[in-house]
Amino acid sequence: MPRPVFQDRAVRMFAIIAAAIAVAMLAFVLR
Amino acid sequence: MTGSAPESARSTCTCAALGVAGIVGAYLSLALAPFALAAITAPQGSGVAAELGSGLALAGYAMLLMQFLLTGRFRTIGGRVGIDVILRLHQIAARMLTVMVLLHPFVYGLPRLFSDPAAYWSSLARMTMMPAFASGVAAWLLLVALMAMALLRPRLAIPYECWRASHGILAVLIALAGLHHALAVGGLSAAPALRWFWIALAALALYTLFHSYVVRPWLQLRDPWRIAEVRALGPARWLVALEPDNRPLAFDAGQFAWLKVGPHPFSLRENPFSIVSAPGARRIEFLIREAGDFTSTVGTLEPGARAWLDGPHGAFTLRAAMDAKRIVLLAGGVGLAPCLSMLRAAASAGDLRQYHLVFGNRCEDQIVPRDALEALAPSLNLKVDYVLSEPPAGWTGAVGQMTPQTLLPLLRSGDVAGTVYYLCGPPPMVTASLRALAALGVPASRIVTERFDYD
Numbered sequence: 001m002p003r004p005v006f007q008d009r010a011v012r013m014f015a016i017i018a019a020a021i022a023v024a025m026l027a028f029v030l031r
Numbered sequence: 032m033t034g035s036a037p038e039s040a041r042s043t044c045t046c047a048a049l050g051v052a053g054i055v056g057a058y059l060s061l062a063l064a065p066f067a068l069a070a071i072t073a074p075q076g077s078g079v080a081a082e083l084g085s086g087l088a089l090a091g092y093a094m095l096l097m098q099f100l101l102t103g104r105f106r107t108i109g110g111r112v113g114i115d116v117i118l119r120l121h122q123i124a125a126r127m128l129t130v131m132v133l134l135h136p137f138v139y140g141l142p143r144l145f146s147d148p149a150a151y152w153s154s155l156a157r158m159t160m161m162p163a164f165a166s167g168v169a170a171w172l173l174l175v176a177l178m179a180m181a182l183l184r185p186r187l188a189i190p191y192e193c194w195r196a197s198h199g200i201l202a203v204l205i206a207l208a209g210l211h212h213a214l215a216v217g218g219l220s221a222a223p224a225l226r227w228f229w230i231a232l233a234a235l236a237l238y239t240l241f242h243s244y245v246v247r248p249w250l251q252l253r254d255p256w257r258i259a260e261v262r263a264l265g266p267a268r269w270l271v272a273l274e275p276d277n278r279p280l281a282f283d284a285g286q287f288a289w290l291k292v293g294p295h296p297f298s299l300r301e302n303p304f305s306i307v308s309a310p311g312a313r314r315i316e317f318l319i320r321e322a323g324d325f326t327s328t329v330g331t332l333e334p335g336a337r338a339w340l341d342g343p344h345g346a347f348t349l350r351a352a353m354d355a356k357r358i359v360l361l362a363g364g365v366g367l368a369p370c371l372s373m374l375r376a377a378a379s380a381g382d383l384r385q386y387h388l389v390f391g392n393r394c395e396d397q398i399v400p401r402d403a404l405e406a407l408a409p410s411l412n413l414k415v416d417y418v419l420s421e422p423p424a425g426w427t428g429a430v431g432q433m434t435p436q437t438l439l440p441l442l443r444s445g446d447v448a449g450t451v452y453y454l455c456g457p458p459p460m461v462t463a464s465l466r467a468l469a470a471l472g473v474p475a476s477r478i479v480t481e482r483f484d485y486d
Contacts, residue, residue, distance in 0.1 A: 013054065025066070029083050029086055031074065
């Protein structure tokens with residue numbers, strides 16, 4: 001059964017973490 | 032009748048725990064530190080593909096080591112956010128770090144894959160055969176095995192404690208092989224700063240496991256418990272009461288503890304259960320449904336048997352409703368346990384706020400402990416709605432699953448703005464109830480959920 005994303009605190013936390021890692025990775029790769 | 036939470040109903044937990052921002056910030060500090068250290072040491076990149084390969088390895092391995100910290104059941108990490116949320120974070124992070132770590136060896140020479148595919152693959156094959164890369168290849172293969180076992184666990188007929196032991200052993204081997212790989216062949220990790228960062232983080236990760244399996248059980252030896260009572264409440268539903276030999280457990284209503292039964296606390300066989308009794312008493316009670324593994328043997332537990340508790344844990348407490356005028360509790364089956372604990376705590380604290388319990392079950396004899404619920408009525412401003420999906424003849428309560436169709440008529444009567452909603456039950460019930468709350472326009476910040484079954 002699909003889990004509503006809005007309530008899943010862990011998903012919200014990880015979305016922030018994943019986005020920050022992606023940005024940092026981009027900056028690292030393009031340095 | 033309205034009011035605010037009485038002081039005595041407020042949290043007894045004074046631990047210094049991180050909130051969401053603290054956890055995300057700490058996680059990112061550790062996950063991104065290798066980038067910063069590598070960028071300081073090697074300010075110039077050596078090509079996009081090579082740097083992307085290194086970047087995936089750096090962040091992936093840092094995240095892998097942090098997996099140990101997330102499962103350490105530390106109150107600093109899970110005390111405020113909820114340890115179930117942290118364990119879910121562990122599961123989600125595992126997927127991302129696995130993709131990053133597994134992909135990284137294929138990325139270094141990626142441009143050559145398009146210009147000369149044969150050379151690309153032969154170079155990769157040559158690398159896997161080189162002794163210097165043996166630890167990296169081993170870590171890569173073990174990570175595949177660990178993830179396969181983790182994702183297939185529901186379908187593998189392996190006892191939980193065997194799975195847990197193999198998960199821990201594989202994780203340690205991957206962490207050590209990964210550390211050797213980073214220090215032996217990692218170009219960026221040759222710099223002392225990054226080298227020592229990996230050694231320190233790996234040591235912290237491995238200590239976490241040692242703490243969980245040795246130090247914490249050893250500390251539990253100071254606080255042995257005894258099974259005081261095992262009582263059948265209804266079909267496959269049991270009340271298990273424990274009494275401490277020494278100190279009682281200080282907990283907030285709604286919290287849970289991991290329970291081990293056996294002569295010593297070093298067993299890997301333990302299960303989390305919500306406490307159904309109110310805080311403050313020496314004796315604590317759990318409401319347990321037979322669902323497999325340990326729970327199917329609950330009825331055979333003998334009073335007097337030795338038991339051990341790791342807790343309290345969980346953020347499913349009235350702390351989230353300090354400013355609420357009304358509290359709605361949506362419980363399914365034994366998801367009633369933390370809700371009943373909260374209601375008992377509110378009653379003993381003289382909490383005059385409005386409480387509304389919606390309690391869903393399949394049939395009427397599963398409404399347990401009904402006598403305890405009804406005993407609360409005189410001392411609380413409490414409305415109880417029972418919902419049954421298979422009601423008996425003459426049932427006058429609500430009928431159906433805990434879906435929006437069933438719940439909306441029950442929940443529409445109150446003021447949404449001043450209400451905090453608590454949901455506890457099987458995942459399908461929680462998911463369906465969330466749809467009902469979404470239809471009512473309840474913001475996520477006013478919903479508190481707890482569930483243990485994920486993927």
